Amino acid sequence: MSARIPDIVKHRVSEKAKNTLDIVAKFVEEECIPADPVVDAQIGEGSARWESHPPIIEELKAKAKKLGLWNMFLPKGHYKESPGYTNLEYGLMAEWLGRSKIASEATNCSAPDTGNMEVLAKYGNDAQKAQWLKPLMEGEIRSAFLMTEPDVASSDATNIQLSIKKEGNEYVLNGSKWWSSGAGDPRCKIYIVMGKSDPNNKDPYKQQSVILVPANTKGITIHRMLNVYGYDDAPHGHGHISFHNVRVPVSNLVLGEGRGFEIIQGRLGPGRIHHAMRSIGAAEHALEWMLMRINDPKKTPFGKQLREHGVILEWVAKSRIEIDAARLIVLNAAVKMDDLGPKATLKEIAQAKVLVPQTALTVIDRAVQAFGGAGVSQDTPLANSWALIRTLRLADGPDEVHLQQMGRNENKRGKEVSQKLLWQKEKTEQLLKQNNLKRFQPGSNIKPRL
Ligand SMILES: Cc1cc2nc3c(=O)[nH]c(=O)nc-3n(C[C@H](O)[C@H](O)[C@H](O)COP(=O)(O)OP(=O)(O)OC[C@H]3O[C@@H](n4cnc5c(N)ncnc54)[C@H](O)[C@@H]3O)c2cc1C
Incomplete structure (x- = not known):
């Protein structure tokens, strides 16, 4: 509110x-x-x-x-x-x-329609917008974004293998994808597919293209739906899909050959903020469930309500602090993105992307614990919520990739701060000397006891 x-x-x-x-x-x-x-x-x-x-x-x-x-x-x-x-x-x-x-x-x-609509709105031409963006914006159809592949480490998108070859006035696609979220839904009519159109380009970031493939195109097979900790997420689902000589007109290419990286990077910034803010909401909801459980007069382990056991209110307080802190991290990223755009906000978006799911998982886990066995069952939304949020530590790039990049950038200051700290140390020595003092050593005035 x-x-x-x-x-x-x-x-x-x-x-x-x-x-x-x-x-x-x-x-x-x-x-x-x-x-x-x-x-x-x-x-x-x-x-x-x-x-x-x-x-x-x-x-x-x-x-x-x-x-x-x-x-x-x-x-x-x-x-x-x-x-x-x-x-x-x-x-x-x-x-x-x-x-x-x-x-x-x-x-x-x-998701993934939000990111896909942004791709079409930002990079699509008028015909692509009329055919796909319009019905998506009306909520008449759904879509999927197909990047990740079963045979390569897809957190590094330069590894993507699905081949996109031009033949006359068509592109021909061969390869396989998985974790294609939303592909299970009978209303999913369009796949936004990332593949390699120029695998020999010297620049590894210019080898990929993004192309629009109607879900009912000949040569596409959905082999199975992947589970998330046993949840099938039906009818949305996460498809394992293969492409065998799938043909689409050249007009289905988005933006141009070799522009795939540009497109996926433009797509992910806002989406990460959306996921992070939804995760804050899931954490708030879990905290409410925890409050209900710890105030349940029927449940009195060891003669007291849960809220009367010291550790429980500490869980509540810690959850409040952590949610409020995490929210500020995301809102800060959103503000910077409003002012300066996604490119200038990479650090803040990555901070939110990494911190918020971890915070939400901690809060949900406390709520699960407060419910005892019921917490891991289907009788509360907590177990399903935990499974959903856990995937955010992998989807849109695993935590480690973001942390490595952030660590590398932070460490760029390494040389400069070392010089500053050494200079300050030297200056301290000079000041001590000028004042005829020795550096204070805590504990140095205590005589050793024999
Ligand atoms: C529920 C769910 C929905 C998804 N939806 C979609 C979707 O709609 N479309 C889509 O294309 N993809 C989707 N994905 C896929 C997701 O984006 C990938 O799983 C993710 O990018 C990781 O790629 P990978 O699975 O190939 O793992 P890999 O690239 O093989 O990485 C495996 C692990 O290696 C470690 N690692 C990787 N890089 C580094 C590093 N630099 N330093 C240290 N460790 C590292 C990480 O721990 C990582 O988890 C979804 C995934 C899930 C779970």
Whole structure:
């Protein structure tokens, strides 16, 4: 709710965004969270899980549209299609969306469609926008982003192998992909595929291209859906897909040959902020569940309610501090991105990308612990939430890759700070000498006892 916006950014949030934030919070709390288990029930069992589309999602989408809660993620000033919110303002909304499993989809703000719509809005030509961006923005179809491959270490995208070869007025694609999120959904109509169009280019960052491939193109096979800690995430799913002589017209290429890296880098910045703010929402939701459990009068281990056992309130307090600190890290990244764009904000985005899922996992884990056995079961949303957030330490680049880059950049100051500290040490020696003093050695006045 708008009253809870951290003071440090309050002045940057417009009245329109504050008003929308209040509507988002009410919509999530009163419509989406109660409907989360209904979605699971409507998805059903067996193969039906991959064929059905829960009707309640369409009902929620209609309600969200009526409330003006639609496509809030597209930042103001960058896209003519934007409903007019900054990254900061949408970040605050995304926190609320993160409390529910379906709120993001209900407001057409869910991954991977958000990133894919940004790719099309930013880099697509008019025909590509008309064919794919328009129905995505209307919430009529869904999409998947296919980069990761089973046979190579894909956290280094220069390794990507899927071949994209030009033959006449077509491109021919061969290779395989996995972790293609969203490919299980019967409404997923378009794949945004990254592959190698020029494997011999001397510049390893110019070998890749991004191309649009309709999901029903001949030669595409979905072999299976991957589980996440046993959850299949149906009907969305994470596909393992192969491409065998898949042909698409040359007009399906996005931006131009060799521009793949440019596109994926443009796609990931805002998405990482969205994931981070949704994770803050998931952590807040877990904290609320923990508060409910520790105040449950029916559960009194060793004769006391949980809140009366000293360690438990410490968990609550630590969770409060950690969530509030993590939120500031993300909002700082959002503000900088609004002011200077994603390229200038790489460090802050990486800080949020690494810190927030770890913080959220710690908070969710405390809530799980407070529930005892129920915490790891299907009787609370905690276990599923933990599994979802755990994947964020891998998806969009594993923590280690971001940490290595950040460490390398921080260490660039190594020489300069060493020189400064040595100079300060030398100056201290001079000052001591001038004042006829010796450096104070703690404990030096204690006579040794024999
Ligand atoms: C739930 C989920 C959804 C996903 N959705 C998508 C999607 O929609 N589209 C898509 O293309 N991909 C998706 N991914 C894939 C994800 O982006 C990759 O798994 C991730 O980039 C890592 O690539 P990899 O699995 O090939 O691991 P590898 O590249 O093989 O890396 C394995 C491990 O090596 C370590 N490592 C890597 N680099 C370094 C380093 N520099 N220093 C130290 N250690 C390092 C890390 O611990 C890393 O986890 C998804 C993944 C998950 C789990």
